[in-house]
Amino acid sequence: MRRSNRLFEIIQVLRAATRPMTADALAKQMEVSTRTIYRDIAALQMMSTPIEGEAGIGYVMRKGYNLPPLNFDLEEIEALRVGLALLSRTGDSALLRAARRIHEKIDALHGPADWLQVAPWGAKLDDPAKGCVSFSTLRDAIRNERKLELTYHDEQNCRTVRTVRPLALVYHVECVMLACWCELRAGFRHFRTDRIYGWRVLDEDFAGKGDALREIWPDLNRWGADQPATGQPL
Helix, strand or coil, rough: CCCHHHHHHHHHHHHCCCCCHHHHHHHHHCCCHCCCCCCHHHHHHHCCCCCCEECCEEEEECCCCCCCCCCHHCCCCCCCHHHHHHHCCCCCCHHHHHHHHHHHHHHHHCCCCCCCCCCCCCCCCHHHCCCCHHHHHHHHHHCCCCCCCCEEEECCCEEEEEEEEEEEEECCCEEEEEEECCCCCCCEEEEHHHHHHEEEEEEEEEEEHHHHHHHHHHCCCCCCCCCCCCCCCC
16 A cells, blocks of 8 residues: 555544554554554654554544545435445455445545445455455456466366466456456456466566457457357357
8 A cells, every 4th residue: 555545544544433543453454564653643743634642552533633525426425335335246355345445434524324235245255265366466467467377177177277367357246257368278268266276476477468458358258257259168
């Protein structure tokens, strides 16, 4: 997380907190060291942010400190609430944590809206402790144009190892698909993430080629699990 984003998050967390928060608690939430939190708090206090407290005791935000309101109308805010709630169906734990943070920011400015409910059923949560591939890792590889080595089991439970250029994540209702250029098949393929049993980010990249591949991909896309451009299963 960039420092500017982290400073903003610290402000948001302290505004929403009902009791003092220690530097250790903030450090765990921001996934940084306690020493970094001490420096961030000092920087915010130098910018006249009304944070009170000290190391070892906890920090609080003085009441009355407000950030500029979000420039959305009522229906836009409700659309955001529903869209964020729908992220619970993707199984993407990192996006779900981000959605909760955004919800807290919206609630801090507009109050809660508990009457807007979305059923949470959908794809299983990507828990690496249970052997699930991390969607955050896949998104990082797509963003940074890094090749992946995947160990994949198809619907007949046939195991293959593929080197792929990851291009997109497609969130379906009950599963998530990874769209790739597969070097083994020399074509576009879609892999169900719940059938990926091993993965490794390779040192080799495909820098500058992702956008070009994504321009071609929609014309050949059949949205199927591990299917070639013709739509015929392997």
